[in-house]
Amino acid sequence: MNVQGIVDKTTRGTPRVLVFACRWCALVGADAVGRGRADLPASFRVIPVECAAMVEPDSVLRALASGADGVAVMGCHLGGCRFNDANHVALKRMEALGDLLDAVGIGRRRLLLSFGTAHEGRQFAEVLGAFFRELEPLPSLAAWRKTLLNQPSFR
Amino acid sequence: MTSTLKTIRGKAENLLAGGLADGVLCLGRDRFNVVQPRLFHKAEEVGSLEIEPKWNLAKLAMQTLRSAEKSFRLTVVCRGCDERALLELVKRNQIDASRMTTLSYTCGREQAEACLCPRPYPENPAAGEKIEGVDPFGDPRFASLLAGDDQERMARWTGLLSRCLKCYGCRNACPICVCTPCKLEDDLWVERSAVPAEMIPYHLIRAFHLSDTCVACGACQDACPVGIPLLALQLVMRRSLREKYGYEAGLEADRKSPLLMDFEHASPAGFALPAWTVSSEAPHER
Numbered sequence: 001m002n003v004q005g006i007v008d009k010t011t012r013g014t015p016r017v018l019v020f021a022c023r024w025c026a027l028v029g030a031d032a033v034g035r036g037r038a039d040l041p042a043s044f045r046v047i048p049v050e051c052a053a054m055v056e057p058d059s060v061l062r063a064l065a066s067g068a069d070g071v072a073v074m075g076c077h078l079g080g081c082r083f084n085d086a087n088h089v090a091l092k093r094m095e096a097l098g099d100l101l102d103a104v105g106i107g108r109r110r111l112l113l114s115f116g117t118a119h120e121g122r123q124f125a126e127v128l129g130a131f132f133r134e135l136e137p138l139p140s141l142a143a144w145r146k147t148l149l150n151q152p153s154f155r
Numbered sequence: 156m157t158s159t160l161k162t163i164r165g166k167a168e169n170l171l172a173g174g175l176a177d178g179v180l181c182l183g184r185d186r187f188n189v190v191q192p193r194l195f196h197k198a199e200e201v202g203s204l205e206i207e208p209k210w211n212l213a214k215l216a217m218q219t220l221r222s223a224e225k226s227f228r229l230t231v232v233c234r235g236c237d238e239r240a241l242l243e244l245v246k247r248n249q250i251d252a253s254r255m256t257t258l259s260y261t262c263g264r265e266q267a268e269a270c271l272c273p274r275p276y277p278e279n280p281a282a283g284e285k286i287e288g289v290d291p292f293g294d295p296r297f298a299s300l301l302a303g304d305d306q307e308r309m310a311r312w313t314g315l316l317s318r319c320l321k322c323y324g325c326r327n328a329c330p331i332c333v334c335t336p337c338k339l340e341d342d343l344w345v346e347r348s349a350v351p352a353e354m355i356p357y358h359l360i361r362a363f364h365l366s367d368t369c370v371a372c373g374a375c376q377d378a379c380p381v382g383i384p385l386l387a388l389q390l391v392m393r394r395s396l397r398e399k400y401g402y403e404a405g406l407e408a409d410r411k412s413p414l415l416m417d418f419e420h421a422s423p424a425g426f427a428l429p430a431w432t433v434s435s436e437a438p439h440e441r
Binding site for chain 1: 307308310311314338353355356363364387388391395413414
């Protein structure tokens with residue numbers, strides 16, 4: 001799976017968001033809400049994954065480095081995971097990752113973790129809409145870092 | 156000669172002379188008066204054994220044991236941080252604990268302050284007195300690295316990390332960074348030609364991989380030729396695990412990392428979903 005390609009080539013508009021959706025719950029919900037013609041932001045792309053726990057924090061970081069302004073990881077409710085406790089693990093990892101993102105100033109606001117079931121398509125739309133509203137006032141991550149790196153004091 | 160060094164030399168000599176260890180891994184002074192890691196095989200060589208400066212030997216111990224015969228028993232002379240690193244390596248099946256013993260000693264006040272070490276002593280020191288550690292989060296040098304809002308922190312860390320020469324010293328010096336193949340050498344994750352290393356993939360992937368294993372020995376920071384305060388990121392991760400799960404890498408031999416386990420087995424009672432996750436606990440649609 002080439003995250004770079006997906007972010008660069010297919011996502012138009014800003015902010016750009018990459019969604020990792022578990023194929024048992026979140027993805028089914030996302031499909032349903034798409035079929036239902038819900039009002040969704042345009043600039044996100046979904047990567048189906050087997051389970052939210054297989055999204056390594058590395059993938060989130062890779063996506064942020066490849067031009068995504070925000071990354072959403074979506075899985076089943078705690079207790080409703082097809083793989084027993086796997087989404088507990090996803091939650092803990094992402095929470096630890098959030099602390100790291102906070103420390104360097106990227107901010108955990110750019111990382112969304114959400115749990116829902118397959119029939120909660122409307123929730124997918126709401127959660128993603130709220131995420132976009134939160135990201136819109138923030139600067140584009142790639143452009144921001146470029147400006148910082150080009151400052152004379154850093155050269 | 157300090158009394159700690161004297162004790163360590165004496166004990167190492169006894170171990171080798173008594174045949175309790177086939178080798179002692181420690182720093183040694185060679186005939187050019189250079190101090191570097193050395194594997195002592197004979198009791199008479201022990202006179203050149205040294206314990207200063209700080210030099211983490213955990214990774215070397217692992218490599219020594221891997222290349223030695225199965226019957227080889229190694230004693231590692233180590234500091235508190237090194238002992239914790241060895242414990243983490245044992246937990247991850249990189250070292251066979253039955254073939255290794257440690258001869259550990261405590262650090263002095265000066266070293267503890269240089270490392271911002273909260274625990275400058277091993278569990279059961281063979282030499283030296285335990286002294287109280289330093290709280291890194293109370294130190295102004297450290298606090299200034301994490302102060303300010305997102306904007307300031309981003310500017311600060313972008314600046315600091317843009318010094319990186321991508322020498323991979325932080326990875327190589329780290330006693331616990333042992334994966335092969337390494338993601339930092341894979342073009343899919345880190346663009347290999349990019350210098351300075353890209354901050355997000357290179358530095359943050361490295362920091363995150365060590366989040367639940369890092370024993371805060373500071374070897375990465377000591378190895379960095381351009382002086383990036385890498386330990387600060389690790390300390391943040393360590394604090395996060397300590398506060399949420401009461402877990403500290405390198406202390407409990409029989410406890411797995413909480414990042415690998417569910418809430419029921421590794422969380423304080425009554426743990427709720429963190430406020431920043433978004434979840435629909437709202438009434439379901441009909």
